[in-house]
Amino acid sequence: MDTTQERSEAQDLPYNVFAKACPSRGTLEHVTGRWGALALGALHEHGSLRFNELRRRIDGVSEKMLSQTLHALERDGLVHREAQPTNPPRVDYELTTLGREVAERLIGLIHFVEGRMDDVLTARERYDATRGAR
Amino acid sequence: MDTTQERSEAQDLPYNVFAKACPSRGTLEHVTGRWGALALGALHEHGSLRFNELRRRIDGVSEKMLSQTLHALERDGLVHREAQPTNPPRVDYELTTLGREVAERLIGLIHFVEGRMDDVLTARERYDATRGAR
DNA sequence: CGGCATCCAACCGGATACTG
DNA sequence: CAGTATCCGGTTGGATGCCG
Numbered sequence: 081m082d083t084t085q086e087r088s089e090a091q092d093l094p095y096n097v098f099a100k101a102c103p104s105r106g107t108l109e110h111v112t113g114r115w116g117a118l119a120l121g122a123l124h125e126h127g128s129l130r131f132n133e134l135r136r137r138i139d140g141v142s143e144k145m146l147s148q149t150l151h152a153l154e155r156d157g158l159v160h161r162e163a164q165p166t167n168p169p170r171v172d173y174e175l176t177t178l179g180r181e182v183a184e185r186l187i188g189l190i191h192f193v194e195g196r197m198d199d200v201l202t203a204r205e206r207y208d209a210t211r212g213a214r
Numbered sequence: 215m216d217t218t219q220e221r222s223e224a225q226d227l228p229y230n231v232f233a234k235a236c237p238s239r240g241t242l243e244h245v246t247g248r249w250g251a252l253a254l255g256a257l258h259e260h261g262s263l264r265f266n267e268l269r270r271r272i273d274g275v276s277e278k279m280l281s282q283t284l285h286a287l288e289r290d291g292l293v294h295r296e297a298q299p300t301n302p303p304r305v306d307y308e309l310t311t312l313g314r315e316v317a318e319r320l321i322g323l324i325h326f327v328e329g330r331m332d333d334v335l336t337a338r339e340r341y342d343a344t345r346g347a348r
Numbered sequence: 349c350g351g352c353a354t355c356c357a358a359c360c361g362g363a364t365a366c367t368g
Numbered sequence: 369c370a371g372t373a374t375c376c377g378g379t380t381g382g383a384t385g386c387c388g
Contacts, residue, residue: 095328098252100274103335104328111327112246118232131350140234142382147351157337168349169388178333185326189319193245194229194238199312201237203291265370276362281371302369303368 107156115141115149117186120175123159124183128174158182241290249275249283251320254309257293258317262308292316 095104110116115138122137123129129137135146150173153159158179164170175183193200229238244250249272256271257263263271269280284307287293292313298304309317327334 093328095331097324097328098256098271098273104331107331107334108251108324108327109248111323112251114243117242117246122232137232139232143351144383145381148381155338155341156334157341158334163350166349167388169351171350178330178337181330182323182326185319185323189245189316189323190231190242192316192319193242194227194231196312196315197229197238197241200241200290200292203312204289207289207291277371278363278373279361282361297370301368303371305370 110149110152110156111158111182111186113149115145116153117190119146119149119153120158120179120183120186121190123173123175124180124187128172131171131173134173153179244283244286244290245292245316245320247283249279250287251324253280253283253287254292254313254317254320255324257307257309258314258321262306265305265307268307287313 096102097104097108099105111120118138118141119134122134126133126137131146131150134150135141135143138146141149150159150161154161158176160174160176160179162172162174164172230236231238231242233239245254252272252275253268256268260267260271265280265284268284269275269277272280275283284293284295288295291310294308294310294313296306296308298306
């Protein structure tokens, strides 16, 4: 039974991420992609961040990739970009309502994975011990 | 300088996906990656699938990528692989308990995104209309 | 500060061929 | 059927330089 608004079984929704041509697949990739997930996560924990604040929070992201990532998320309506014409320029990024809902689910996943990493690492050791020695 | 990864607000978990070197980042990428997310999703909806069944369900995945993806998920302890020494060979894949918990959160995210694609597409049109005409 | 343009290396990933 | 191995083209993504 469903505790939330989305169904757990097959659906007659017009969008299906398992279909190659479905636009939802692209959006899912923006959301779950290497940098997209971290950008949404960081913005969710902070409400609003400037470009370089965001960059510092996401260890390892390049300027180019962060810029690209934010554009994709903005275009999909998940992130709002607010530029102030001051000098030096100041640009703030924050989640939209839709973005916040997506980010909440993402954060749940991220925290769950972080919380189970010991299990994952143990599984890896067992896997490598049995199969890895080649 | 050392990249001291302070967690902004969350608990003092030893793993922090925002840190470049944290192993949780790799696992998150396996889980949310282009094919990892769809493999977990498909297995969650079906319980158990053979290699080519899985391949057919995930429109567009190549044999190589699916194989690679399944290995990574198996190594992380999210997917269980069961090979039967019959002829022709039969190999079943299914989620582990941990994998099922991960998949549930992922599915929630996927269905949410699918359910909001109209909003996303509308946002894209607005974005392209204001900036895109160049 | 907050970007975009360009160059270029790395690797991702598809097609193909082959094996058990 | 369930893969592995190899090739190789396209994309990703880092480094650098420049601009408002």
